Amino acid sequence: MRTMRWLGSLTLCLATIAARAAAADQIGLDWKAGAASAVITPQTNMWMAGYAARKKPSDGTAQDLFAKALALEDAKGTPLVLVTMDLIGVLPSLRQSVERQVQERHGLSPEYLLLNASHTHCGPEYRVRSGHEQEAKDYTSFLEQRLLRVIGEALAQRKPARLLYAHARCGFAMNRRRNYALAPDDPNAKRAPNPDGPVDHDVPVLMVEGANTNLCAVLFGYACHNTTLSAVSMTNNVPRFEFNGDYAGFAQETLQAGRPGLTAMFLSGCGADQNPYPRHFMVPFVKPLEFAQLHGRTLAMSVEAAMAAHVRPIRGPVRAALEYVALERQPLPAKAPNPPKAQSPPPPRQYPVQVIRFGDDLSLVALGSEVVVDYSLRLKRELAGKAIVWVAGYSNDYGGYIPSRRVLAEGGYEAPDYRPEIEDRIVGLVHRLHDRLAP
Ligand SMILES: [Zn+2]
Secondary structure, rough: HHHHHHHHHHHHHHHHHHHHHHHHHOOOOOEEEEEEEEEOOOOOOEEEOOOOOOOOOOOOEEEEOEEEEEEEEEOOEEEEEEEOOOOOOOOOOHHHHHHHHHHHHHHHOOOHHEEEEEOOOOEEEOOOOOOOOOHOOOOOOOHHHHHHHHHHHHHHOOEEEEEEEEEEOOOOOEEEOOOOOOOOOOOOOOOOOOOOOOOOOEEEEEEEEEEHHHHEEEEEOOOOOOOOOOHHHHOOOOOOEOOOOOHHHHHHHHHHHOOOOEEEEEEEOOOOEEOOOOOOOOOOOOOOHHHHHHHHHHHHHHHHHHOOOOOOOEEEEEEEEEEEEEEEEOOEEEEEEOOEEEEOOOOOEEEEEEEEEEEOOOEEEEEOOEEEEHHHHHHHHHHOOOOOOEEEEEEEOOOEEEEEEEEEEHHOOOOOOOOOOOHHHHHHHHHHHHHHHOO
């Protein structure tokens, strides 16, 4: 009986693989794709990004940091390059420099280049700071060389491929904002994490298959701060000063370890108000780095679950747009004494919005900086139609939090002083670009 059941499940399994292969064959190798990766761990110890509480530079590496590029080309010959990095963010100066050089060397239009950072808080600080100018300059030049190298290699390695989409769910992200809706006289109820706050637990997965359904690259997303190793973990014997990619780094490592030859890439989502829980020293017998590894494996298993679930073909043509919208700040508070006069607000921020449409099958929206989850939920709702909608944050820009109207009204940590129209300005531009790129 047991043998029969075993044979039955084997037959079902083989039938599933055969059906998947047949379906994949029918889709055809309509794309060309190439992937490349390079280590971007600093070659010497240097200051780390993310926590001002650090008072000394790094003292080692717990896990290497990587830059990875996926170069795609649709049937019409239009190229698209997606780059992911285990870094705090994409500084505008880095984006501008890489964009210009990639255009010069490879003729790639800026709107067809996406740069995304995992927002690990255990990577190098490459913003120029007083007293550390040379260090930041040296690392930036090293990083740019590596980025140009992986982009060049990925473009050079383009081979016939098919694109498939799948998704699953992963639950460790929890809203980290206090529950402002609760009574102000109940301080305990207002503590973070907030299990009743909005989340986006979707794990979108783009699979790149070569001939013989060989999986060469996997791009996966998640909306959660990449900060399992929080500032609180900077005590005792933890790798607080060791470079590592946090949960996103361990998720990529897990996927690649199980599938030799695979390039696994993490595309950070709208996780500005989400944290991975538990984290740092929340559980006495688990060290912070172990939490990062656990969350990484959990996310990797969600990607595996997605790939075993319903898989949809992604067809071209690929069309992309990248535009900047001015985000206005509130006027600064009036200064005493008399006569009190409102100071003029800081100049508006030029904020990048990128939309990439894969035919009628997939719309990828890439927003700059640290975007709260409301944007992802709203855009997926409003753009819902025939195409799958995937929203990334931390793309092409790094310069603080991007609050929604709700978060601005509540105030608190993720609510810098933008004017309340910020959400509609960003979402409005996404809609305009999305409509313009309609197949
Ligand atoms: Zn952050």
